[in-house]
Every structure is written in C-alpha cells, then in structure tokens.
Amino acid sequence: xxxxxxxxxxxxxxxxxxxxxxxxxxxxxxxxxxxxxxxxxxxxxxxxxxxxxxxxxxxxxxxxxxxxxxxxxxxxxxxxxxxxxxxxxxxxxxxxxxxxxxxxxxxxxxxxxxxxxxxxxxxxxxxxxxxxxxxxxxxxxxxxxxxxxxxxxxxxxxxxxxxxxxxxxxxxxxxxxxxxxxxxxxxxxxxxxxxxxxxxxxxxxxxxxxxxxxxxxxxxxxxxxxxxxxxxxxxxxxxxxxxxxxx
Amino acid sequence: xxxxxxxxxxxxxxxxxxxxxxxxxxxxxxxxxxxxxxxxxxxxxxxxxxxxxxxxxxxxxxxxxxxxxxxxxxxxxxxxxxxxxxxxxxxxxxxxxxxxxxxxxxxxxxxxxxxxxxxxxxxxxxxxxxxxxxxxxxxxxxxxxxxxxxxxxxxxxxx
Numbered sequence: 268x269x270x271x272x273x274x275x276x277x278x279x280x281x282x283x284x285x286x287x288x289x290x291x292x293x294x295x296x297x298x299x300x301x302x303x304x305x306x307x308x309x310x311x312x313x314x315x316x317x318x319x320x321x322x323x324x325x326x327x328x329x330x331x332x333x334x335x336x337x338x339x340x341x342x343x344x345x346x347x348x349x350x351x352x353x354x355x356x357x358x359x360x361x362x363x364x365x366x367x368x369x370x371x372x373x374x375x376x377x378x379x380x381x382x383x384x385x386x387x388x389x390x391x392x393x394x395x396x397x398x399x400x401x402x403x404x405x406x407x408x409x410x411x412x413x414x415x416x417x418x419x420x421x422x423x424x425x426x427x428x429x430x431x432x433x434x435x436x437x438x439x440x441x442x443x444x445x446x447x448x449x450x451x452x453x454x455x456x457x458x459x460x461x462x463x464x465x466x467x468x469x470x471x472x473x474x475x476x477x478x479x480x481x482x483x484x485x486x487x488x489x490x491x492x493x494x495x496x497x498x499x500x501x502x503x504x505x506x507x508x509x510x511x512x513x514x
Numbered sequence: 515x516x517x518x519x520x521x522x523x524x525x526x527x528x529x530x531x532x533x534x535x536x537x538x539x540x541x542x543x544x545x546x547x548x549x550x551x552x553x554x555x556x557x558x559x560x561x562x563x564x565x566x567x568x569x570x571x572x573x574x575x576x577x578x579x580x581x582x583x584x585x586x587x588x589x590x591x592x593x594x595x596x597x598x599x600x601x602x603x604x605x606x607x608x609x610x611x612x613x614x615x616x617x618x619x620x621x622x623x624x625x626x627x628x629x630x631x632x633x634x635x636x637x638x639x640x641x642x643x644x645x646x647x648x649x650x651x652x653x654x655x656x657x658x659x660x661x662x663x664x665x666x667x668x669x670x671x672x673x
Contacts, residue, residue: 387608
C-alpha cells in the first residue's frame with residue numbers, strides 16, 4: 268500500500284496515468300453532464316410553486332457540490348504536502364484552486380439569480396450565503412498567497428497551512444442551514460436519505476453532479492500535467508517527451 | 515510510518531482540531547447574531563428588541579392576509595404554529611408569498627406588538643415537486659400536511 272502511495276508522488280508516473288484516464292473522464296463527464304442538463308432543463312417537470320425558475324438547481328447544486336468537494340480534496344492534499352512533502356500534492360492544490368474559485372463563484376451567482384425572483388432579494392447575509400462567500404475568499408487567498416511567494420517549497424507549505432486552516436469553514440457551510448435560522452432552505456439533494464424532490468427531478472440532478480465531478484477530474488489532470496511540465500522542464504524525461512513530440 | 519511524519523501529522527491534527535473548537539465556540543457564542551431572524555415565539559416572549567431593525571421569520575398564517583383595496587398595504591400574521599405576530603407591510607410582495615408559505619420580514623417592532631415591515635422575503639423550503647404531485651398530496655392529506663419548515667422552527671426553541 269505504501270509503495271503505491273509513494274509512487275503517486277512521482278510526477279512522471281502521474282503523467283502516464285493521467286494520459287490514460289483523461290479521455291474516459293472527458294467522455295464520461297460530457298455524456299453525463301449533457302444528459303443531466305438537457306433532461307433537467309428541457310424535460311423535467313416544473314415545480315408546483317416556483318414554475319420554471321427552479322431549473323437553475325441543475326447548475327447551482329452541482330457547482331456548490333464541486334466548490335466544497337474541491338476544497339476538501341485540497342485540504343487532503345495539503346496534509347500530504349505537510350506530512351510527506353510530496354511534490355505532486357502541491358501541484359494538485361495549485362492546479363485546482365482556480366477551478367474551485369470558479370465553481371464557488373458560479374454557485375453564488377446562480378443562487379443570486381434564483382434568489383431575486385424566489386426570495387425577493389439578490390443577497391442576504393444569512394449563514395449559508397456568508398460562509399459560501401468566505402469560501403470564495405479562501406480560494407482567492409490560496410491563489411494570491413501562492414503567487415506572492417517565489418520559492419516553490421515555502422509557497423507549498425504556506426499554501427498548505429492556509430488551506431488546512433480554511434477547512435473548518437466546510438462543515439459550517441454544510442450545516443449552516445441546520446444550525447441557524449437562514450433564508451436558504453435545507454439541502455434538497457441528499458445522498459444518504461430520501462431526497463426532498465420528485466424522482467424525475469432528482470435523477471437528472473444526480474447525472475449533472477456526477478458528470479461535473481468527472482469533468483473536474485479531467486480538468487484537474489490537464490492542469491496538473493501543465494504544471495508538472497513547467498516544474499520539471501529541466502529533467503531528462505520531460506526533455507525526451509518534448510523531443511519525441513517534435514518528430 | 516516514519517516517526518518524523520507521524521509527529522508532523524499529530525501536530526496537524528491538533529492544529530485543525532484546536533481551530534475547529536475555537537471556531538465552534540465563537541459561532542456558538544454568536545449564534546443569536548448569526549440567526550437571520552427571530553421566530554414568533556421569541557417575539558411573543560419579548561426577547562426581540564422594540565423599535566430596532568430586526569427580522570421576523572415564520573409561516574404566513576392561513577386566512578390572515580388582508581389587503582387594503584386602496585393601496586399596496588397588506589397585513590398578515592407570521593406564525594410558527596405556537597405563537598404568531600401581526601405584520602404590516604406596504605409594497606410589492608415576492609411571487610412566492612402566499613398563505614402557508616415561509617417568509618422573512620425585515621422591519622421594526624412597535625410598542626403595540628405590531629411588526630412594521632419594510633421588506634418581505636419569501637422563504638422557500640427544500641421540497642421540489644411537479645404540480646400534479648403537489649395536487650395529489652394536497653388532496654390526500656388536507657390539513658395534515660405540515661411543511662417541514664414548521665418542525666424546524668419548533669426545534670429551534672430548544673436553545
């Protein structure tokens with residue numbers, strides 16, 4: 268088990284694995300996401316109360332899921348960076364932080380667009396919305412901190428500590444709607460219990476969530492490969508790879 | 515595992531656990547400020563300040579909405595099925611505002627116990643269903659169907 272774990276730390280080995288998985292991630296992700304979105308946006312029945320405006324859930328919920336999951340993945344990678352000093356873990360954090368930022372922004376934006384007709388306001392300082400805004404700032408902070416330190420190793424450690432400190436925010440986001448009075452409703456899409464929505468709405472939502480996860484996997488591999496090439500540009504195997512590509 | 519790594523891991527676990535406790539205690543201490551609104555029981559018990567801008571949240575009581583035919587003024591009662599608070603509002607209500615729906619009203623409580631709102635937001639619950647299902651549910655359990663939101667307000671009395 269430990270051998271496999273240490274192998275994961277080798278950028279060259281990861282490069283090969285990523286190349287093998289990426290087409291499957293891309294194809295699977297696109298199929299699921301397109302199926303989920305077309306089904307959800309065009310064919311799922313409308314809601315008894317909100318009519319068609321509820322359909323933004325098919326974008327809002329998957330983005331919010333990803334925004335939080337990416338942060339949890341980054342925190343796990345940060346532990347690996349700090350304890351095992353594995354370069355690849357830092358490459359992961361660096362590569363996916365902007366992706367997480369984008370999904371957090373998308374979740375906040377779609378939520379605001381939905382909130383205006385449903386609640387009657389774009390924004391309210393309730394616990395869910397505020398903690399999600401903090402997540403956006405955390406992602407921004409991670410990116411900024413990384414850019415501001417030139418030395419690769421110290422940047423990796425500083426970023427890892429910041430990511431770990433911020434992970435406390437994740438349970439707050441998740442349980443804010445249960446712990447406090449909020450304007451945001453409790454979770455509709457649940458994996459552990461019976462969902463609070465009709466099956467013909469839940470299945471397309473599940474497809475979009477899964478599809479977006481796969482697409483994120485693809486994007487993470489792509490960005491990590493780029494980052495690895497930049498970092499390892501002086502090594503033998505990267506030079507060989509580039510020379511082989513030229514032929 | 516290498517002893518140095520074990521040590522680093524222990525430090526990290528303590529760091530995150532300590533942080534979680536600190537944040538947990540802080541948010542617990544500030545829970546009244548984090549709560550977006552007062553529920554009707556708190557207002558009825560006199561826990562809400564008078565003539566300060568606050569929010570009141572709950573369900574719009576069935577049969578309590580009275581609109582003034584001359585103006586945009588509307589009066590209704592916000593309830594959590596144990597206590598209720600009269601609310602007065604002048605303005606356009608959100609689309610989802612209806613009797614039996616959740617609302618959060620922002621405004622001031624006056625000395626007579628009337629809540630004068632300057633903004634009314636609709637609160638949506640987590641249930642989504644097609645119109646036919648909603649109709650069927652309405653027919654089969656008329657009167658018994660209590661929105662899940664009602665249980666939550668009852669729960670929040672606990673502290």
